[in-house]
Amino acid sequence: MxxxxxxxxxxxxxxxxxxxxxxxxxxxxxxxxxxxxxxxxxxxxxxxxxxxxxxxxxxxxxxxxxxxxxxxxxxxxxxxxxxxxxxxxxxxxxxxxxxxxxxxxxxxxxxxxxxxxxxxxxxxxxxxxxxxxxxxxxxxxxxxxxxxxxxxxxxxxxxxxxxxxxxxxxxxxxxxxxxxxxxxxxxxxxxxxxxxxxxxxxxxxxxxxxxxxxxxxxxxxxxxxxxxxxxxxxxxxxxxxxxxxxxxxxxxxxxxxxxxxxxxxxxxxxRFDWNDIGSWNAMAGLLDSDESGNRIEGKAVTVDARNNYIRAGDRLVAVVGVDDLMVVDTTDAVLIAHKNKSQGVKDVVQFLKAKAHDAAIYHTTVHRPWGSYTILEDEDDCKVKRLVVKPGQVLSLQKHYKRSEHWTVVTGTAKVRVGDDEFMLNENESVHIPVETLHRLENTTDTDIALIEVQCGSYFGEDDIVRYEDIYGRVKDQKAQ
Amino acid sequence: MxxxxxxxxxxxxxxxxxxxxxxxxxxxxxxxxxxxxxxxxxxxxxxxxxxxxxxxxxxxxxxxxxxxxxxxxxxxxxxxxxxxxxxxxxxxxxxxxxxxxxxxxxxxxxxxxxxxxxxxxxxxxxxxxxxxxxxxxxxxxxxxxxxxxxxxxxxxxxxxxxxxxxxxxxxxxxxxxxxxxxxxxxxxxxxxxxxxxxxxxxxxxxxxxxxxxxxxxxxxxxxxxxxxxxxxxxxxxxxxxxxxxxxxxxxxxxxxxxxxxxxxxxxxxxRFDWNDIGSWNAMAGLLDSDESGNRIEGKAVTVDARNNYIRAGDRLVAVVGVDDLMVVDTTDAVLIAHKNKSQGVKDVVQFLKAKAHDAAIYHTTVHRPWGSYTILEDEDDCKVKRLVVKPGQVLSLQKHYKRSEHWTVVTGTAKVRVGDDEFMLNENESVHIPVETLHRLENTTDTDIALIEVQCGSYFGEDDIVRYEDIYGRVKDQKAQ
Incomplete structure (x- = not known):
């Protein structure tokens, strides 16, 4: 069979x-x-x-x-x-x-x-x-x-x-x-x-x-x-x-x-145990509780607080004098909901979608075919990203009209093309990619590359990417990076 | 008189x-x-x-x-x-x-x-x-x-x-x-x-x-x-x-x-109005409330929530099905406390101090005599900061033993010394400062400079700064940056 x-x-x-x-x-x-x-x-x-x-x-x-x-x-x-x-x-x-x-x-x-x-x-x-x-x-x-x-x-x-x-x-x-x-x-x-x-x-x-x-x-x-x-x-x-x-x-x-x-x-x-993880309560149920009934992932401080579920990310979550809450913290949004109102979380997402708020859809870390990027800073004068490029992966050959980029490799070795030059960029080396210059980054090694990208210019939207070659077939639909 | x-x-x-x-x-x-x-x-x-x-x-x-x-x-x-x-x-x-x-x-x-x-x-x-x-x-x-x-x-x-x-x-x-x-x-x-x-x-x-x-x-x-x-x-x-x-x-x-x-x-x-802003309740009292009694600063979504005080920073705060809470969000920590337990906030700080947790003392943005820096990323392989240097200010002449730095100016023009070279670094220009190289940054203009600093190396502690000259008198006590 x-x-x-x-x-x-x-x-x-x-x-x-x-x-x-x-x-x-x-x-x-x-x-x-x-x-x-x-x-x-x-x-x-x-x-x-x-x-x-x-x-x-x-x-x-x-x-x-x-x-x-x-x-x-x-x-x-x-x-x-x-x-x-x-x-x-x-x-x-x-x-x-x-x-x-x-x-x-x-x-x-x-x-x-x-x-x-x-x-x-x-x-x-x-x-x-x-x-x-x-x-x-x-x-x-x-x-x-x-x-x-x-x-x-x-x-x-x-x-x-x-x-x-x-x-x-x-x-x-x-x-x-x-x-x-x-x-x-x-x-x-x-x-x-x-x-x-x-x-x-x-x-x-x-x-x-x-x-x-x-x-x-x-x-x-x-x-x-x-x-x-x-x-x-x-x-x-x-x-x-x-x-x-x-x-x-x-x-x-x-x-x-x-x-x-x-x-x-x-x-x-x-008769096998089965959980469809339908809400934060179900996630909480997967954790053991402390002596006050709090279930905690990540860095948290509780004072006079009982039966709360806390999922902290990189940041510190402190709860004082509260019971029966679910606190879920992420890089760009934090949820505080009463345990019995977990259905209301859907309403938040509905509201955000109606307002076309990115927090309904995207995380600060965005996954791409070649790896991922995390937005560290997004201001009027610059945008800063950490890029992680997986072994064997290639970013598309591309250029931008409204921004130049500065890449500094912090882990690994990248193969880089800037204009007509092609060279290896090692850890602790950086390169400047001027406006309107064709460029591409490739990981020909067998370990991850991490680099910091500093974008300078007046506009940093993902639609200012003109792709010329892309191994993931994204030349036509011109999706992000 | x-x-x-x-x-x-x-x-x-x-x-x-x-x-x-x-x-x-x-x-x-x-x-x-x-x-x-x-x-x-x-x-x-x-x-x-x-x-x-x-x-x-x-x-x-x-x-x-x-x-x-x-x-x-x-x-x-x-x-x-x-x-x-x-x-x-x-x-x-x-x-x-x-x-x-x-x-x-x-x-x-x-x-x-x-x-x-x-x-x-x-x-x-x-x-x-x-x-x-x-x-x-x-x-x-x-x-x-x-x-x-x-x-x-x-x-x-x-x-x-x-x-x-x-x-x-x-x-x-x-x-x-x-x-x-x-x-x-x-x-x-x-x-x-x-x-x-x-x-x-x-x-x-x-x-x-x-x-x-x-x-x-x-x-x-x-x-x-x-x-x-x-x-x-x-x-x-x-x-x-x-x-x-x-x-x-x-x-x-x-x-x-x-x-x-x-x-x-x-x-x-x-008889003048007087408020010693002794707690978050006092801060809340300075705001008008919405029709559900919520007092909100910053980006927040409320669903089925009443009489809460929300102070959101850059991130989105969503509250669902909760009443009478104080939610205070900052870059690296979030507080959720019941209104009637605002004294307990002190206990959180006590606890953090006992654990020598930075969140008791420092913000992600740290103010310095010459301006401020904000930590955008702090990982094993790199540390990324946005520096803002005020007009007329000078960072100390310094070097590091365990890290090199890459500076990219995103706003303004900086006067930079690297080793024995001194030059102007303009917007969208970058410079590499190798390990053990004397360097200094100065703002000789009348507008703020913003730059992104990418530190590469194995150790990024503030104690790896050796100062040679400092207009703020910090050569002896060797305090941070």
Missing amino acids: NIIPVILSGGAGTRLWPVSRQAYPKPFMQLSDGQSLAALTFGRALKVATDNTVLTVTSRDYYFLCKDIYQANPQADMRKQYFLLEPSGRNTAPAIALAALQTQQLYGNEAIMVVMPSDHLIKDEELFIDTVKTAAQQASQGFLTTFGIYPTAPETGYGYIKAGQSLTAEGVSEIAEFVEKPDLATAKKYLASGEYSWNSGMFCFQVGALLQAFEDTAPDVLAAAKNCFDAVDSNQQQIEFNADLFTQLPDISIDYAIMEKAKKRAVVDS | NIIPVILSGGAGTRLWPVSRQAYPKPFMQLSDGQSLAALTFGRALKVATDNTVLTVTSRDYYFLCKDIYQANPQADMRKQYFLLEPSGRNTAPAIALAALQTQQLYGNEAIMVVMPSDHLIKDEELFIDTVKTAAQQASQGFLTTFGIYPTAPETGYGYIKAGQSLTAEGVSEIAEFVEKPDLATAKKYLASGEYSWNSGMFCFQVGALLQAFEDTAPDVLAAAKNCFDAVDSNQQQIEFNADLFTQLPDISIDYAIMEKAKKRAVVDS
Whole structure:
């Protein structure tokens, strides 16, 4: 049996602002152990995969973020990693349909897809893998199979699955019904009945059965997905779909499109610990508390304060005489919210988006295909950045009309082109790039380069970059640096 | 009558951390209108002064901060500003005794000193000046005169003055008694009785009467003050006292040393508005509130939040579902405190001092005689600063053993010496200063210079500065930059 994990890596996680942002969302956030949910999910996927192949459906904006994380896993064979890149978000049904078409092409109709969102935390991997095996057996018989998380509390934030008649394998039942997020009284009834489990958003499908189910209950989704798929070279490892064709995909979840209507459905009783890190409260739950009930990451001082969650970055957070707060500090924004009002964090992001405030979308540190840059200073008279360029990476050949740049290498050795000159710039050396001069920076070594870039001029917008060559294909769309 | 204002500019204002710090305390903090308490106090002092002469008693650490602020006042004749610089803090009695000796030397025993702490806010300047005139009249008759603030609430944070028999001038009484900070019940009784006023810490003295009172009730203070005074050249405008002699001054307040024991004392009924900005609540009180009762400076987003005070710096502060908090954000530290627990802010500073944490003392922006620097980045591989050098200022001639520096001028033109070369460095030009190379930077223009300094090396401590010449006298004690 061929098992192919399909990772869905979308979703902004706005309830985890200001750490999770549109340009660097929840799956990529650092947990207290330095890992990201995306890295942990990919690690789980590799353990489930038959031959190391994993399909990842994600936004084209997150491609390099994903790839960097995957490459860092020594178990990963990068030649077997496939990326389906969405030009815009269209919910789970289109994403899963496209993944099914790709899996069919690679491994045929008998292959088993295990659909896993990239922002779930599962610590008990052994039990998870066992449960996936059970689900895969059931799926191989043509059942559209879900993972029903054993409910430990009357949660109102999840949909529930009502189990029906037991099937032959232990812990597997037919699905009687999918139900929407309940109110608290209903959730308590569900919990007491023992018949309901949480809908985790993880699934297990045989490719042929899944495509047939699309044909039966959501033929419009399948037709539009085929249109997208037929227009690309699907033999590549990175498939970037056409933006116009992609917008013709209906924006619909796999639950609505198929699962609620299909006939042959199963739910697997899932007892592994599972956390979808839906809010700062969930993040807090991952930490041990001190004797006053405070849960703290980073530098913090507490005085007469109890049961607070504090996530400090580089700066010091001091709390005095307060209880039950969540304090989340980042380089350019700090959130102070009451524990019971974590939903309101979404409203902050909405407000910021409405005002087109960068803090809704970008961090001070911005990730790029070649590495990252951090803005140290952004004033009228200059902009100062720290650039980190990864081994083997090349910034685009570019020039600026409104600013000149001064580069000082502080770690490593860079290959630099300024005008027609090309030379190596060593640690503690600097170079001046005048206005309108073609320049490029390249890391031909096997260690990171760090440099400080001082921009002088009158305008420092990212749109004053004219690209001539770019190994990441950014000459046309002229995106930032 | 010669009236000489004496400004006492000490005090760390730890309850206003993290904005007020030891290296940049409360009098120098920016209020919401961009002014500082020190600037406002100096402005008031100039209006009270007979011939523009003001004496300022302050720490030598704050001398340049004071001088910059005073110079910015177009009414100030800098040739008439006298600074008595304390090598360490010894409370108000020694400070006032030294000011009395200096005033006596300048204007004789008949001169009237008006003692005003530099961290009080008084908006109603006209009434203040009238009240000072009344006090000066009373003082000229040999009375040690205080300003008794008309109490508007049963404050427990102030000492109280009980008025005795009325004196001839309207609103002036003998002092029956000084009383310590009362508990709330006692404070309410004081308020109801109509006989008590708040002890403001402002005084009006005739120099001769004051020195006689020292002689009578605190001869040790006077003797030690005379020792200090006799050891300096008191004809200079800046008098820096000898550190060893200074430590022999008793650490005692003017209230304990003289006012509580003296015989001929008066209190002037003071009806001008008065705020000693003793806590963040007092700062909040200076702002208008929005419709939810929130008082906000800077960039903030509030969701479902009421009656909070938010002082945001450059960063965004978002509060969700919280009431009655004080949130004060600075570049390197953020405070979140309940309104009723503002005293606990002191405990944070105590804790940080015990841990020798820089955030107790320094800001990311550090003020120096020649201007200021802001640390933009401080990592293992480099340190990046923005330096601002004021017109006419010169950094010391110096070198470093463990780092080289790259300077890029972003505003203005600098005169630079590197090794034996001296040249002008213009905007958008940079220069490299290798390890162990003598260098100096000078601003010979009449506008600020801004430059970005990138330090490369293995160690960036402020103690790796070897000074050879320094116009601010820092060659011996080798203080920072």
